[in-house]
Amino acid sequence: MSLVRRLLETLRGAFAFTLLALNTLVWCLLLFALALVKLALPFEPVRRVLDRALNAVATAWITCNTGWMRLTQGTRWAVEGAEVLEPGGWYLVNSNHQSWVDIFVLQRVLSRRIPLLKFFLKQELIYVPVIGLAWWALDFPFMKRHGKAALRANPGLRRQDAETTRRACEKFARTPTSVTNFAEGTRFTAAKHRGQASPYRHLLKPKAGALAFALGALGTRFHSLVDATIVYPAGVPTFWDFLCGRVPEVRVHVRELEIPGVFCSGDYEADPALRSAFHQWLDQIWREKDRRIATMLGEPALA
Template structure:
């Protein structure tokens, strides 16, 4: 029945269902967040997080149901890793649209632990979002610019120390920490402005990726990669995703083998290590860009035949 509805109507209905389900589930989520705030015992707080994650997963499944039966958005997910919802993982992915978020949580559901993102410390003060991300143990970062470090050398290394402390909590709970290596959404305009050598992606920021890998090193059970392809459009958007207007969304989730020599190092102070890490990440990005480009071309051929 939903298939016959105009795309805009499907998008409005999908947004309403997702918003209403969020409000309903938040009423169950909130007591866990308040309890965690009031009781500083570490074990109790971990139990609160486990309780709140039940509501988060329920919302994820609502979004997936909405995509399938209201938006009628075709999404193909290929997963070639064994499920492990109790581990600790770093996920590296490409980033083209806000639609990447529902695609990512769809791919991870029942396969890997609920995802968290490194977010700026200023987000703590954003109403609702700051409290929810604190309650769910999202890692906060306070990054210092090169100019700030030059003015105050004592700040050098604090980024890494702060992140390591934030990640200590993951020794006692499962998590998938997400790193979008490009640092921002890749659009045709941004690729042109930054003279990206890739057709579908921006140049990856090797420093940020190495920083996260090194900071989380001994906590990790593995590193995984999620590459998302939007076929039939160069401008995928979350609204088009909600309306079911994107001809095909294809996500591939697999384990990423990182050379042992790159798992430990000092990107900022070891030029040799930095060069090797950049070369490895650029080679990976070139291969993935070629795969995504080919997949988009194949989808276009199927559409025209």
């Protein structure tokens, strides 16, 4: 790559980052003002109205992000399946996870097609300047992850995340929401893939807990599962790569799946048979997603 091209890409990245930062600051000022009113007036009718207003502010932020992407990026977007979705109702959204760019991809592809995406986030992300407070104001669920050793020593820790999910989903019940989860629990890397001895070519093993707890909390309110598959044909980008315009193409496949009713009414933790059935259902989705990724990348078909 020539020095001039690298310099131009760096300038583009700096310009895109500046637009993102300004967009975030402007909308967060309004978001925080509404959040203060929500704290001061903790009454259900008021909260219903404010939740809708907060979601509208977040949607406007996403729309403006799409604007600066179009202005600064030459990325080709190949999206299939999203046109059949409807903006009303509650959705459970699931996707593979490779980069921070995935969040912006999902927001761009699904915004205004379904309600605002609410992500399960690691507890540490609440300390991210400005945006961490925005996630808190929008009732994003922050999850504390415990290692296997800690869980073996104290099995009760599993219930903490289940309770966090339940409380978050109770808030989601006030207004249509898209509860979003990366079932792999972390970004895909070749090292993590080898360390897990994952049975999938392009995916880490899925973690069923957050999805199952969300289904248990919101029950039949969910309209369906929106299963998104994201592929970067030129290689997985960093967020800086994305800002610099080094992502020539993004491919996204979206499909809507019916959620078996038993998963919305049963007890995932207490019922071993239901838990086994849920794992089998998720494994089937993951195997189909693995084959889908191979097809989208033009690789030989998976068995």
